[in-house]
Amino acid sequence: MEHLPKVRNGAVAKRMKKKAKKPTLLNMLPEDAIVEIVSQLVSSSSKPFADLYSLKSSCKAFFEASKDKMVKQRIALERDIFGLTWMATDKECMSVLKSCGDAGNAEANFMLALINIFKKGDINRGAEFLKRASSSDHKAALYMLNILCVRLQKHNPFAEGNSHTLKADQRIFDDYDQLKWCREKVLNAIRLVTWNNWQDNAVASVRQCNNSNCGIRGWDCRCFCSKDCEWNHEYYEFCKAT
Ligand SMILES: [Zn+2]
Numbered sequence: 001m002e003h004l005p006k007v008r009n010g011a012v013a014k015r016m017k018k019k020a021k022k023p024t025l026l027n028m029l030p031e032d033a034i035v036e037i038v039s040q041l042v043s044s045s046s047k048p049f050a051d052l053y054s055l056k057s058s059c060k061a062f063f064e065a066s067k068d069k070m071v072k073q074r075i076a077l078e079r080d081i082f083g084l085t086w087m088a089t090d091k092e093c094m095s096v097l098k099s100c101g102d103a104g105n106a107e108a109n110f111m112l113a114l115i116n117i118f119k120k121g122d123i124n125r126g127a128e129f130l131k132r133a134s135s136s137d138h139k140a141a142l143y144m145l146n147i148l149c150v151r152l153q154k155h156n157p158f159a160e161g162n163s164h165t166l167k168a169d170q171r172i173f174d175d176y177d178q179l180k181w182c183r184e185k186v187l188n189a190i191r192l193v194t195w196n197n198w199q200d201n202a203v204a205s206v207r208q209c210n211n212s213n214c215g216i217r218g219w220d221c222r223c224f225c226s227k228d229c230e231w232n233h234e235y236y237e238f239c240k241a242t
């Protein structure tokens with residue numbers, strides 16, 4: 001069987017050779033190809049968890065492939081976060097999110113951030129997950145990181161025992177639509193995690209900039225005197241939108 005394609009995993013290779021007595025198209029495929037097929041499917045499906053579940057139960061090769069890091073990294077969590085919560089207990093959800101997050105799935109790290117901040121009150125750990133997600137270009141995570149920084153600068157921390165060395169990453173958003181999209185996404189995700197809205201009763205006491213030209217709407221943009229002012233303003237919009 002020298003012409004058998006190279007496979008990654010020795011155990012799988014042996015199994016495939018054994019089964020080769022009764023060859024099917026699927027077990028002729030190299031494991032990498034099967035992983036790629038499964039990854040493609042779960043990254044483009046509108047119900048990735050349901051699809052992954054039926055794939056896993058359909059055959060051994062798919063079952064093995066579903067455990068691959070690439071599948072966890074690429075699964076489109078954001079399309080089916082309800083699918084995940086319906087199909088699993090809280091504990092199972094956390095373990096799915098953690099293994100996807102470890103594999104570099106930005107959406108998983110974003111959700112883990114919100115769970116740590118709002119359910120466990122662990123802001124520092126939450127911020128770590130936000131940084132991890134935003135470093136893989138998850139815009140809503142970057143947005144949340146900035147909102148969190150404004151809140152922590154303005155008020156006492158909303159949970160005791162957190163020491164805050166959080167530094168904002170005030171990267172510019174492409175445009176206002178993207179900013180609004182992130183605002184909506186973050187608000188919805190907070191609702192999903194907490195069953196509650198974001199609240200800041202002290203938002204009215206947040207001091208505005210003294211410069212009367214700050215935040216004036218120009219021809220096609222709003223002009224602020226600094227990134228701090230811009231994010232302060234966005235913090236208001238965020239609190240108002242809940
Ligand atoms: Zn200003």
Ligand SMILES: [Zn+2]
Nearest residue numbers: 233234236237
């Ligand atoms: Zn405004």
